[in-house]
Amino acid sequence: MATQSPHNGASETCDLLIVNGHVLTMDEKRTVYPDGAVAISGRKIVAVGPRRAIEAAWKAGRKIDAQGGVVHPGFIDGHYHAGLHLSRGSITDNPNPPKDEGGAGPGVFTRWINAVEDEDEYASALMASAELVRNGFTGFVDAATSFFPDLVAEAAGAVGIRCSVTDCMLWDHLGEGEPMAADIPRAPCSFDRSLKAMGGQLKRNTDEDALARGHVAIYGCGSASDELMRAAKTLADREGVVIHQHQSLMVSDAGYDAKRFGKPALVHFAEEGLIGENSVFTHMNILSPEEVEAVSASGMALVWHPGNFMYYAISQTGRSAFPGLHKRGTSIGLGTDIAKAWAFGDLGIIAYLVSREWGDYLPSESILEMFTLGGARALGLESQVGSIEAGKRADIVIRSNDLPDAQPNVNVVKQLMLVSRTKAVDTVMCNGEIVVRHGRLVKLDEAEIYRLARRSAERTAARAGIKPKSNWPLVT
Structure with missing residues (x-):
C-alpha cells in the first residue's frame, strides 16, 4: 500500500518522484501498480503506490515521468x-x-x-x-x-x-x-x-x-x-x-x-x-x-x-x-x-x-x-534491496516502451523477461543516485572505459600466451 501522509492531508516532501510507471514492486504479495509512482528521499524509498495517491501525498523538487514504462527493482x-x-x-x-x-x-x-x-x-x-x-x-x-x-x-x-x-x-x-x-x-x-x-x-x-x-x-x-x-x-x-x-x-x-x-x-x-x-x-x-x-x-x-x-x-x-x-x-x-x-x-x-x-x-x-x-x-542484502518497498534502498530501473521489442506488451512480465530482456533500460538508480540516464552512464565516460578494456585485454592475452584467432582471413 502507498505510504500516507500523517499531516492531515498536507503533502510531505521527498527528493524525487518517479511517476507514470508500470511498477513491479516484487513485495511479498508481488503487487503491481499499472499506473504507479515511487517517492524517494535520500537513499531510500519512502512510498510506492498508485500514481494518484502518491502524487497527492508527496511533493518533490524533481520528477521523472516513466511514460508508461516498466519500473522494477534493480x-x-x-x-x-x-x-x-x-x-x-x-x-x-x-x-x-x-x-x-x-x-x-x-x-x-x-x-x-x-x-x-x-x-x-x-x-x-x-x-x-x-x-x-x-x-x-x-x-x-x-x-x-x-x-x-x-x-x-x-x-x-x-x-x-x-x-x-x-x-x-x-x-x-x-x-x-x-x-x-x-x-x-x-x-x-x-x-x-x-x-x-x-x-x-x-x-x-x-x-x-x-x-x-x-x-x-x-x-x-x-x-x-x-x-x-x-x-x-x-x-x-x-x-x-x-x-x-x-x-x-x-x-x-x-x-x-x-x-x-x-x-x-x-x-x-x-x-x-x-x-x-x-x-x-x-x-x-x-x-x-x-x-x-x-x-x-x-x-x-x-x-x-x-x-x-x-x-x-x-x-x-x-x-x-x-x-x-x-x-x-x-x-x-x-x-x-x-x-x-x-x-x-x-x-x-x-x-x-x-x-x-x-x-x-x-x-x-x-x-x-x-x-x-x-x-x-x-x-546478503534481502532486507535492503530486491523489491520496491518503503524503507528499502532506492535501487530502481526504469525501462522505455519506445522500441519494437517492448510491443505489444499485453503481458508485461513475459515481455520483459523473455523478449526485451536487457534492452530498453533508460534510467538506473542505485542507493538513491541516478547512475544511468537515457541509456548512458552518468558518472563516467564510456568511451574511456572501452579504451582501457581493450588495452587491458590485449596485454593480458599476450602475457598468457593466448592469441585470439579468426576463422576467416584478415586482410589489411
Missing part, C-alpha cells in the same frame, strides 16, 4: 568473476578446441588468471560494472577469484553500483575436484594461508551505506577440507553474512566429492552442519535426489548458471534440479560467472529453455524473482 548478479570479464573473445568460444587455440576449460582460464595484474583487474571490473548497470543491474557478487578486491570495489563504486567482495581463492585440498587449485602461485592451496586471509573483506560491513560490502567465501568444487568449510561457516555465522562457494559444476568434481566423502557431497555437508540458511552455493548442476532433499531442508540459497549447464553439455547428463527446487521454495538467483558466450541478463531466457528441455515450466514471474529477490539473497 537486477543483481549472484556470482560473477569480475576480474575475468575481459577474457571473452581472447579465450575461444569452443569448449573443446584444438591445441593451437590454447585449450579450453579450467586450463586456459588458469593461464589468464595468472597473467592478470592489478590494473587489468581494475579495468575488467570497471567494464563489467558498466555493462551490468547498462543492462539494468544494480549489484553483483564477486566470485572469489579477484587478487585485488579493493580494486573491484573501487571500480564498481566508480560506476555507482553495489558489489560484495571476498578473499581470493581460499582452498586447502588438492585432488581430482578442482585442478586449478594446484596452479595459482599467488593463491597457494594451504589451510594456513586460507585461514589467515578469510574474512579480510568483512571490514566493509561497518558502513551500512557503503556500496561495497564483504562476504565469506571458499572456492569449493572439491578444493576444501571439512575443516576449512567449518571455519568459513563459523565465521559467517558469527558475522551475520552469507558464505559462498562453487559446488558440483561438472560430473567430475561432483563424483570426486562423492568418492572422498563416501556419499553425495550435499548429504555430507548437511550431516556435518556445513550448510545452512546463510549458505549460497553456485552451479549445483549435479545433484542426487538425496542432495535435493538436503538442500531444501537446509534453507540454503543457490545461484544458477543455466548457460554453463548447456555450454559444457552438462545437460546431456540429466535433468536440472533447479526448476524443482524453485517450486519447493529454495531461493535461487542467477549468476553469469564469466560472460564468455552470453551477456548480463541473458540467463533468464536460457533458464526458461533449460526448464522446457525436460518438460518443466519456469514462469516469467519466477525468472524476475531470481533476478531481483534471489539476487538480493545472494548478495
